[in-house]
Amino acid sequence: VIPETPYDPELMAAVTELGSALRELVGVSVATTVGPAELRAAAARARDITSGLVVATRSSTQLPELDDPIAFRRVFSPGTGVGSAIAPPLRIRRVEAEANKAEVQAEVTLGLQYEGAPGFLHGGMGALCMDQLLGAAVIAANRWGLTVHLGLDYRRPVPLETPLVMRAWIAEELGRKTVLAGTIATAEDPYRVLVEASGIFVTPREEQMGAYFGAITNAAGEHAPPGRATDGTALDTGSDAG
């Protein structure tokens, strides 16, 4: 278990509340059948909310105050972020698995806003979920890396508005490289695989870390690249996660 940096619980509650409210709004916005006048009125009210939030913003190289790049707490992640209206959000947890085999799982029901072919999950949204699960399995093994390969076999369409189970586990650890596999199934029939994923995640080399994340800071302005709690890079961040 990676120790997390402390955070402001009031801010976390408020970010979660806004994320939930916007997620619900996005879901309803694709299903509503109200007329043009009502839609335009809703748009005007949405722009008013935007005006109130845009008065103070972080730069794109500064992490959100609630984020922890070492414990991989990312509150606005489009896969898992409690503050992201795009994210389902996936609540990924470590599960009991065979000896030395890190395995993660998430249960989720996906709405109409994620539709591809009529009635079914967009293939790209299935890919987003699998990328997130595979990355979480890497972290669960106290490893870390960026996706260098993602392969998806869509065996059967994934139904919307249906409880799903998503799983991912490590197939092989090869130095900086982690090979993973994952699946999507319905909760009702968890062994009938709908989507099968494979992935390769690679820990960036030190010179790549500098090139990719050299400008990234935390909300306090300190250099805060992602990495494992055991990485030298992580120890440079000034966080108390190590």
Add this chain to the structure above:
Amino acid sequence: VIPETPYDPELMAAVTELGSALRELVGVSVATTVGPAELRAAAARARDITSGLVVATRSSTQLPELDDPIAFRRVFSPGTGVGSAIAPPLRIRRVEAEANKAEVQAEVTLGLQYEGAPGFLHGGMGALCMDQLLGAAVIAANRWGLTVHLGLDYRRPVPLETPLVMRAWIAEELGRKTVLAGTIATAEDPYRVLVEASGIFVTPREEQMGAYFGAITNAAGEHAPPGRATDGTALDTGSDAG
């Protein structure tokens, strides 16, 4: 060129306006640094908008009034939907290519709400974009299918807030199967590939069409499965697209 069914331009303008307003709001919601009280007030106002839209909704088997499943106009698609706050949205267009080679392209700049590793596009969002482009290339060739395989090689991280060029083309046509390839690059350096995609799309067999899309109707309640304008299935829809 597939003839599109006509639509209500006032409704299209209103759906587009709300989609744009919510997309902007979602983008600002991940960047704002206002305090908990302001976030909670924004959440309350978002819930008010939701209350106004939820009074009338379509069922999940009924397509939106503006959709055309034959011309593949999908206004709430999480990849291309003008009414989707999740979608960038990708505006995919057919481009000049070698003889008999359907090729599509989209230019897009992606914001912080699509972030994976700090500063870069989430691998799963890159997959979503590529799945959408590959599917559009299939349609551009007057073919159609569901994703059965998607492979992504992430050669270099994809920067956010940077103009990108995404491309896809058909590599091979094998009966019901279409093999595709695609790329993501920056507009500044379009030949330096950041993400390379491959895909296989397959047109469902007739019995699969019934199993998958048997319950799908258009806003008028008529059976309206997806398909090509030249498909027998398409001619069953009662649309005037054929």
